[in-house]
Amino acid sequence: MCRVPTDLTDDDAWLREERVRIGRRIREVREERGLTQQQVFLRAPLSRTYYQHVENGTKNPKLETLLRIARAIGVPLSELVG
Secondary structure, three states, X not given: OOOOOOOHHHHHHHHHHHHHXXXXXXXXHHHHOOOOHHHHHHHOOXXXXXXXXXXXXXXXXXXXXXXXXXXXXXXXXXXXXX
């Protein structure tokens, strides 16, 4: 479950945690679907390096990017970020 902070001084840490959580979920769903990273980043289309950063939680993808990844994996966005 997503923990939303009430104290905004902890905002950076919370955002990092959420990026990592979403990246893990993307990887999990991708693997459940039997897809490789290459299949996803080519379908999205995204660069290999950028996609790896998204899965690792080290990049902050735009909504459009998350939508492309969800479409490439074949799931609704809510399954990746919910």
